[in-house]
Amino acid sequence: xxxxxxxxxxxxxxxxxxxxxxxxxxxxxxxxxxxxxxxxxxxxxxxxxxxxxxxxxxxxxxxxxxxxxxxxxxxxxxxxxxxxxxxxxxxxxxxxxxxxxxxxxxxxxxxxxxxxxxxxxxxxxxxxxxxxxxxxxxxxxxxxxxxxxxxxxxxxxxxxxxxxxxxxxxxxxxxxxxxxxxxxxxxxxxxxxxxxxxxxxxxxxxxxxxxxxxxxxxxxxxxxxxxxxxxxxxxxxxxxxxxxxxxxxxxxxxxxxxxxxxxxxxxxxxxxxxxxxxxxxxxxxxxxxxxxx
Amino acid sequence: xxxxxxxxxxxxxxxxxxxxxxxxxxxxxxxxxxxxxxxxxxxxxxxxxxxxxxxxxxxxxxxxxxxxxxxxxxxxxxxxxxxxxxxxxxxxxxxxxxxxxxxxxxxxxxxxxxxxxxxxxxxxxxxxxxxxxxxxxxxxxxxxxxxxxxxxxxxxxxxxx
Numbered sequence: 078x079x080x081x082x083x084x085x086x087x088x089x090x091x092x093x094x095x096x097x098x099x100x101x102x103x104x105x106x107x108x109x110x111x112x113x114x115x116x117x118x119x120x121x122x123x124x125x126x127x128x129x130x131x132x133x134x135x136x137x138x139x140x141x142x143x144x145x146x147x148x149x150x151x152x153x154x155x156x157x158x159x160x161x162x163x164x165x166x167x168x169x170x171x172x173x174x175x176x177x178x179x180x181x182x183x184x185x186x187x188x189x190x191x192x193x194x195x196x197x198x199x200x201x202x203x204x205x206x207x208x209x210x211x212x213x214x215x216x217x218x219x220x221x222x223x224x225x226x227x228x229x230x231x232x233x234x235x236x237x238x239x240x241x242x243x244x245x246x247x248x249x250x251x252x253x254x255x256x257x258x259x260x261x262x263x264x265x266x267x268x269x270x271x272x273x274x275x276x277x278x279x280x281x282x283x284x285x286x287x288x289x290x291x292x293x294x295x296x297x298x299x300x301x302x303x304x305x306x307x308x309x310x311x312x313x314x315x316x317x318x319x320x321x322x323x324x325x326x327x328x329x330x331x332x333x334x335x336x337x338x339x340x341x342x343x344x345x346x347x348x349x350x351x352x353x354x355x356x357x358x359x360x361x362x363x364x365x366x367x368x369x370x
Numbered sequence: 371x372x373x374x375x376x377x378x379x380x381x382x383x384x385x386x387x388x389x390x391x392x393x394x395x396x397x398x399x400x401x402x403x404x405x406x407x408x409x410x411x412x413x414x415x416x417x418x419x420x421x422x423x424x425x426x427x428x429x430x431x432x433x434x435x436x437x438x439x440x441x442x443x444x445x446x447x448x449x450x451x452x453x454x455x456x457x458x459x460x461x462x463x464x465x466x467x468x469x470x471x472x473x474x475x476x477x478x479x480x481x482x483x484x485x486x487x488x489x490x491x492x493x494x495x496x497x498x499x500x501x502x503x504x505x506x507x508x509x510x511x512x513x514x515x516x517x518x519x520x521x522x523x524x525x526x527x528x529x530x531x
Binding site: 079080082083108112115119156181267 | 372375391392393395398414415416419422428429430431433434435436438439441482485486500501503504505
């Protein structure tokens with residue numbers, strides 16, 4: 078199908094984009110890479126009266142380290158994350174995740190800001206941002222705000238953004254020495270939306286986790302930072318403890334049923350990913366099979 | 371009635387000026403306005419890869435790009451890549467191995483395969499499959515396509531040596 082008719086405005090600056098959004102409110106949609114918005118418009122799931130194209134705002138593009146923060150502009154494309162030495166050095170989780178995001182032709186256009194603002198619960202980047210404890214930078218009529226990932230995602234395609242807001246950047250704390258990362262997902266075909274996925278960041282010392290952040294996706298209405306991970310911090314991980322954690326994780330998740338998987342299947346796959354993740358990060362392959370399981 | 375918007379771009383090296391409706395996507399602009407019908411329209415939501423073209427040297431889905439977004443860009447279609455001879459060897463390899471039946475996916479396959487070979491001159495079969503993973507073919511089962519891309523890579527590597 079083709080998109081319904083709309084008026085097109087090419088924003089000339091961030092200020093101009095904010096003016097357009099202030100004038101048109103929820104009748105407007107922001108177009109960045111268009112790799113989620115255009116399919117939705119072509120399928121007539123979304124029919125904005127006006128499309129505000131921010132694609133030409135080069136000030137929103139780029140990756141830079143400043144102080145103890147890795148700042149990624151909203152218009153930074155998926156392919157830019159794959160190629161960035163800063164991302165490879167400070168947030169390799171993002172590079173690993175992006176290899177699973179759709180296909181090369183999509184990654185050449187899709188943007189980080191677009192993925193976050195779209196807030197598809199099955200999408201990889203939001204879960205990475207949860208695992209990496211990112212802060213999302215938003216500009217609106219009242220000025221600039223910084224929103225923690227946990228506050229930003231509110232539900233399926235729902236975020237803390239108001240119709241007058243523009244997501245301008247995301248900031249990640251530098252991972253520091255000794256940080257370890259894990260990314261895996263189940264999908265029917267490489268590049269498809271995940272059935273279940275896990276993006277994790279850990280600190281390991283003396284064979285134990287001193288920090289562990291497990292960001293699951295496609296297991297609920299938003300990326301989920303699993304509370305169950307706390308059971309594994311500052312303790313010696315045994316098969317029994319891992320089994321207990323898996324049970325707590327399955328309890329914590331509230332997955333949707335869809336054509337791809339039942340809630341029970343999603344819970345099971347999430348625990349499988351959690352075991353693999355713990356085994357890989359602690360370099361203890363015997364934990365993956367789970368001993369008693 | 372929504373006013374059309376002026377757009378100027380290069381298509382296969384030729385300067386184009388046009389007035390387009392905002393809702394017109396690049397695939398339909400190429401096919402309907404410029405009569406470049408080698409770019410095929412399949413799913414119209416970014417899944418099938420039949421509409422793949424190059425914009426400023428990088429492959430994109432032309433069904434997910436508005437014609438107005440191509441303002442100031444250089445667009446290359448299968449017609450451009452064919453006429454320049456850039457992919458003549460790849461096309462010959464597809465033909466030799468029956469790497470197409472109905473041909474609907476072929477322009478997108480060729481452009482995507484050429485994109486891989488420009489970035490990675492000697493990809494293994496897994497890398498070929500990965501790069502082509504966003505392009506559906508409902509006829510061949512992909513084996514012959516992967517064969518053709520692999521053979522072209524080898525021939526080009528030998529010629530470069």
